[in-house]
Amino acid sequence: MDYFKKTKRQYTLNLLVALIVSNALVLSVWIILSYWQVRLIYTIIATVVVFIVFSLLFAISLSNYLIEPVKAIWQLILSISPHGESVESPKIEAMKVGREMTLSLSRQIYQLTSSSTNNANTIKHTPNPLLNDDFVASKLPLPLFILDQEENIIYANTSAGDYLGISAKDMTDKNFYMIMDMSFPSENTFDTWLKDVKANSAIASMSWERVKLNVLDNHPTRLFDLAAFYNRDNPEHYETMVVLFDHTKQYTQDDQAVSYVALTVHELRTPLTLLRGYIEALQEEIGQDSHPELVDFMLKMNAAAQQLTAFVNNILNVARIDNDQLQLSLHEENWAEIVQSAVNSISLRAKVRGISIETTIAPDIPSVGVDRLSIHEVINNLIDNAIKYSSQSKIIKVEAHLTKDGLVETTVQDFGLGINANIMSNLFTKFYRDHRNRSQVGGTGLGLYLSKAIVTAHGGNIWVKSTPGKGSVFGFTIQPYGRLAEELKNSDNKEITRSAHGWIKNHSLYRR
Amino acid sequence: MQPDQPGQTFQPASAKPTKKVLCIEDEHFIGELYKRALDNAGYATTLEVDGVRGLELxxxxxxxxxxxxxxxxxxxxxxxxxxxxxxxxTAHLKAKIIITTNLEQREDVRQDIEKQADGYIVKAELTPREIVEFLNNIE
Structure with missing residues (x-):
């Protein structure tokens, strides 16, 4: 108010000076002309002319000064208004009249603007009439969240509160990610999508399946599908809407199916352990000097037990992939050593069928970033496939080299039945087997499905080339460790975790 | 069982003092197979099927x-x-603890077990002889 009085005084003073000066001038003209005894009529005319001219001059110059505060506030409001014209910010410091008042007013305007932006987004401070209990979505039987530009919750309906066990009012004004700590089955997560659409779209929508809410131990697990709608220029600032569709019961049942598979695997593994143990003991007792046929039987029994062990692991891992539980830890490994170890572990199975495996590994292969146990299974599955489909052919070629793109490519080639082109695209599908060969060749069609999931989680590709009657080449690429260095730098625990669908651990060989 | 009979491929640890192994394993036949392989390789193996008695031992x-x-x-x-x-x-324990299991654990549970143990073996993946090789390589 003091600033207002001061401005008023400045106005009064300016007007007073102007009036005095103009009146003085008029008076001076009258006195001078009278002194020179100019005729009265001319004196009157000259005085009126001088009065009009000076009044005009003063009015113009005064109005420029006096309008300054109004002009500054006008410029200020337009410059901060989202839909305002493009005007330059006022230069308040250079003002001659009402500077303090304008400065004070401008501060108030800035403050009002920033708090009104916040208030528009938070029903806590300024209840938005659209988001009260009459809001149509408040009765929606699905958890609904409305987020502002900062991803803060500006509205959560009653269902959302009930679903999370937090009152809807307690959620408002909180960051969405603090309330909803979610895990997604793939790298396509809600926040990456939102970042992308904020940068590239005005309107977008998306849905996700099998999202998991990370809750504290004493809270029940929540599994749901999620749908989101983004609208950048929503006049009410309802930028993002998120709806949850609960599927906890259904998805938990799927997880229990994994538990069932895990139980089955355990029950299969115990007799397998015994079988392999006794076969080994028998081999030791009978020795190499026994009848060659007996030695051969022993080898075949051993190979069959190994094959069964590998199959049991495949069942378990496929169940995990299907239930989004494939997770890999990538470490620096020597690729030649891994390939050789995988070939050695399956060589018995090849040997009992009279097949020899030729391994060629290029000397210039750099160290690779892989999950040792899982990638071991990929090589094993590809060689196992080659053995199954080799028919009368007695040779399998395993080869590893560096591609032009700097990736490490490994191929497994057989010279057996080959695959028809029309079924090639289905090969990496679960349970898919070549119908033509089904009666001749055993197998479940899990191996390639599993291999693809593991290779993909490594950031590589798996492919096949085949000529019916001549054989097939299966190949896959993995990345040199050097390419993963950047990712590793950002990792807390000095290892890279890849999550294609979940975890795939503890499934073969041993670990220390 | 004679350690030097034909077909025997183990290297008896004759130069080193006999290492003592406690095998807590409720599946009797698996325990027997492990004891056979370990004793043949020069270890002295004690089998125990019960958890409480195994802990006391x-x-x-x-x-x-x-x-x-x-x-x-x-x-x-x-x-x-x-x-x-x-x-x-447990006041003092010099022994290395190697988990042997055919059970599938949840990832977090398994990691927790691995942190506390000195080794983790899926039994079906290794034959008794391979387990001996694994133990031979433990410092």
């Missing part, structure tokens, strides 16, 4: 290696591991 601190199955009666392998690693409950 382990706490006597006379063993160099403990093979610990996770599913044993009366006290689970996870409980035994925890008690053996708790300084307030």
């Amino acid at each position: 382990a706490q006597t601190d006379q063993f160099d290696i403990i093979l610990l199955d996770l599913m044993v009666p009366n006290l689970t392998g996870i409980d035994i591991l925890r008690i053996l690693r708790d300084p307030t409950k």
